[in-house]
Amino acid sequence: MPFAGESSSSNKAASSMSPPEVNSSARRPRRNLRSSRFPRGNVPFLRTSGMVAIFLTLQLFSGFSAVAATTLTVAAASSLAHCLDDLHAAFTQAHPGITVQTTLGSSGTLVAQIHHGAPYDVFLSADMEYPAGLIKAGFAGSQPPLAYAEGRIAIWTLSETLDISSGLPALSQVRSLAIAQPEHAPYGLAAKNALERAGLWKKLKPHLVYGENIAQTAHFVASGNAEAGLVAASLLHTPAYAGVGHQKLLPAEGLLQGAVLTRRAKDNPTAKAYLEFLSSPEAQKILTRFGFTIPE
Amino acid sequence: MSLTPAIWQSLLLTLELATVTTILLLLIGIPLAHWLNVSRWKGIIVIETLTTLPVVLPPTVIGFYLLMLFAPQSPLGATWLQVTGQTLAFSFPGLVVGSIIYSLPFAVQPFQAALKSVPAVLIESARISGANRLQIFRHVVFPIARQGIGVGVTLSFAHTVGEFGLVLMLGGSIPGQTRVASIALYDEVQKLNYPQAHLIAAILLVLAFSLILVMKFFQRPESDSSL
Numbered sequence: 001m002p003f004a005g006e007s008s009s010s011n012k013a014a015s016s017m018s019p020p021e022v023n024s025s026a027r028r029p030r031r032n033l034r035s036s037r038f039p040r041g042n043v044p045f046l047r048t049s050g051m052v053a054i055f056l057t058l059q060l061f062s063g064f065s066a067v068a069a070t071t072l073t074v075a076a077a078s079s080l081a082h083c084l085d086d087l088h089a090a091f092t093q094a095h096p097g098i099t100v101q102t103t104l105g106s107s108g109t110l111v112a113q114i115h116h117g118a119p120y121d122v123f124l125s126a127d128m129e130y131p132a133g134l135i136k137a138g139f140a141g142s143q144p145p146l147a148y149a150e151g152r153i154a155i156w157t158l159s160e161t162l163d164i165s166s167g168l169p170a171l172s173q174v175r176s177l178a179i180a181q182p183e184h185a186p187y188g189l190a191a192k193n194a195l196e197r198a199g200l201w202k203k204l205k206p207h208l209v210y211g212e213n214i215a216q217t218a219h220f221v222a223s224g225n226a227e228a229g230l231v232a233a234s235l236l237h238t239p240a241y242a243g244v245g246h247q248k249l250l251p252a253e254g255l256l257q258g259a260v261l262t263r264r265a266k267d268n269p270t271a272k273a274y275l276e277f278l279s280s281p282e283a284q285k286i287l288t289r290f291g292f293t294i295p296e
Numbered sequence: 297m298s299l300t301p302a303i304w305q306s307l308l309l310t311l312e313l314a315t316v317t318t319i320l321l322l323l324i325g326i327p328l329a330h331w332l333n334v335s336r337w338k339g340i341i342v343i344e345t346l347t348t349l350p351v352v353l354p355p356t357v358i359g360f361y362l363l364m365l366f367a368p369q370s371p372l373g374a375t376w377l378q379v380t381g382q383t384l385a386f387s388f389p390g391l392v393v394g395s396i397i398y399s400l401p402f403a404v405q406p407f408q409a410a411l412k413s414v415p416a417v418l419i420e421s422a423r424i425s426g427a428n429r430l431q432i433f434r435h436v437v438f439p440i441a442r443q444g445i446g447v448g449v450t451l452s453f454a455h456t457v458g459e460f461g462l463v464l465m466l467g468g469s470i471p472g473q474t475r476v477a478s479i480a481l482y483d484e485v486q487k488l489n490y491p492q493a494h495l496i497a498a499i500l501l502v503l504a505f506s507l508i509l510v511m512k513f514f515q516r517p518e519s520d521s522s523l
Contacts, residue, residue, distance in 0.1 A: 211468070
């Protein structure tokens with residue numbers, strides 16, 4: 001008795017009980033599964049795909065050899081997004097033959113990765129404490145961290161109704177305020193300190209939204225979901241955010257940005273040249289253009 | 297070494313999110329699965345593709361687009377803001393919406409298989425006997441499809457417990473609201489707080505194991521369920 005029982009075929013309707021359609025090619029059943037056009041298998045296809053496979057494998061290995069040439073890996077706090085592109089362009093122009101690879105993240109995350117053997121040569125933190133901690137734990141060279149710049153925080157909002165010209169007190173009625181996670185992002189910690197000093201921390205805590213790093217924090221504001229945010233001033237100088245919304249630079253928090261060589265690069269001359277470059281006038285010009293101040 | 301209140305909170309929040317999402321997926325998923333099974337509309341294949349999409353789409357993509365969709369500038373975000381006074385992003389309801397999309401295929405596909413396994417002749421006999429659709433579902437379809445539905449429920453619950461990328465993009469890590477256990481684990485690791493991280497990870501592992509165990513129990517045939 002035909003019925004559409006446990007059907008593995010597609011069940012168009014519960015009551016489809018028509019007989020199966022006759023396959024038009026069933027009149028001449030195929031006995032020889034191998035195509036008569038390629039009696040020994042599809043040689044042209046196999047030849048081409050074999051060549052492609054070899055080509056791709058060679059590319060893979062050539063990729064490795066490119067890494068073996070002088071490459072510097074830099075792990076940097078997200079506040080250096082875009083600024084680092086300009087810095088590295090200037091660095092590679094002054095030092096041809098060197099490739100710089102960049103990884104961005106929140107400083108705390110990068111420190112955790114370095115603890116677990118991440119292959120970074122240089123670590124650019126958004127503060128001085130994280131690099132000092134690395135040195136103490138033996139994961140960085142013995143030189144004290146280089147304070148190559150000072151970062152600033154700014155209030156940023158896309159809202160047309162929120163007037164931030166008076167600074168932090170203007171945020172007391174805000175619906176949601178984005179800051180970076182204070183526990184592992186130095187800009188978040190600086191934001192928390194600034195709010196505490198202004199006596200607004202307790203009041204605003206229920207309205208806080210935490211970005212995984214300062215770049216995500218800025219994105220929360222840029223997408224309009226957070227009414228305002230305390231973001232790195234350097235990000236507000238990037239092409240994506242420059243001139244967008246309303247910005248209010250806050251007084252300096254003493255957020256010195258520290259650079260340090262990791263343990264594996266402490267004798268690397270390229271890495272040392274990189275640190276020297278960071279203190280050079282050319283680098284300082286780029287840093288200033290992105291809203292950093294240069295410490296004395 | 298014991299659970300801090302913050303971690304307890306994140307675990308309870310995870311369970312809360314998974315429960316709410318699963319209940320809503322039951323309510324949405326069974327009608328949707330039924331429609332996907334019986335529809336003769338040519339465009340149904342597009343709907344089916346959209347339903348299956350979250351299986352392969354990186355959760356960060358879903359989170360990224362949802363963040364745009366929830367923004368106060370968009371119609372959805374603006375409406376929500378007007379009605380509730382809160383943004384949809386960075387809120388528990390926002391996570392629920394995201395989780396429903398994220399776990400949709402893990403509910404709908406087992407539901408579809410379960411509903412398909414009900415012999416059509418039984419449904420037709422019931423219809424001839426005068427049962428309405430709700431009675432058919434309750435007395436004919438559900439008892440047979442029960443196991444498959446159970447699989448879908450357990451799978452979507454477990455999948456929501458394991459959510460991370462979506463919540464990272466959309467949540468804002470707010471304790472008690474959007475800081476679910478997977479985010480809390482990530483935060484503890486970043487703080488180099490490994491004992492706490494181990495604890496959360498172990499609990500989540502045990503939870504996941506138990507859920508899959510339950511699901512396997514649902515999957516075993518208790519008796520030959522075909523006629």
